[in-house]
Amino acid sequence: MTEAAIRIQNLCKTYAGGKRALDGVSLDIPRGTIFGLLGPNGAGKSTMINILSGMVNKTSGSAEIWGFDIDAHPRNAKASIGIVPQEILFDPFFSPFESLEIQAGLYGVPKAKRRTMELLRAVHLEDKANAYARTLSGGMKRRLLVAKALVHTPPVLVLDEPTAGVDIELRQQLWAYVRELNAGGVTVVLTTHYLEEAEELCDRIAIINHGRVIADEPTPQLLARAQEKVVEVTVDRDLTVAPVAPCFEKIALKGDRTVVITYSKDKVNAGEVLAALQAAGLGIVDVSTREADLEDVFLNLTRAADAA
């Protein structure tokens, strides 16, 4: 078996106030992947990343980064990971060039091995190398954070909600660079609320809810779990109650004459759903269907976990 980029086993974290943020998380993040960590607000994603970066102490369990246990080999573990934090924090008086040089110094990268200008070029900040950080736009600051996380050439890069508040163009640029890094061998872990993005970018996705992993699968497999299909039907008369049929998983009225029916495509097809409406004496005026996407899978899984 190839070694994982990150291996987390039975990780638990209870904060001082008694809040249990992680409740036995086990996760293998394979080397070479772009791995998505999804979860609603407060699920425990940041806690997990902060434990990996050494900013938060775990309560129990273990974590390895690139084969280095964070307790037994903290320096090697730390050297193996670069983290792009959610919040933008800079000393406003340092230039991007100085910021990267200071960061490289903190990581003990010898002068001869520093790649400050190369990194600034990679994140399109070459012409801002000597500008004050306070004069950079929000997007530029975020790119500078990515460069900062890469000064020590870590094999694993973690981006914590990297596109929050970032415009579409910059987001595309950032993702293009993430893909480039990944193609160069860097394992990328990203937390995001943009499910579409995770769907487009990640090879594998884990979903965390209330401090537990509720799904961890290759993206296509997770999508295949979306067996539910939705059909919206406009009928020829006003409805006061929604018709029922055994093949409807769910039905909801939308306006006077439209029903939204969810059915399981491995059990029935759209024809049978429409036939059931006709059997209830309704004439069909208009029909539209849609496939479930990652958003539906995500909602179904988190709802199922909440109900359990």
Ligand SMILES: Nc1ncnc2c1ncn2[C@@H]1O[C@H](COP(=O)(O)OP(=O)(O)OP(=O)(O)O)[C@@H](O)[C@H]1O
């Ligand atoms: N320092 C802390 N002290 C006490 N409780 C905390 C602390 N940090 C986080 N929590 C709580 O732990 C839980 C998990 O928080 P965490 O920030 O890890 O979630 P998250 O999935 O990253 O959420 P978000 O997407 O909003 O960043 C939340 O209920 C949060 O309120």
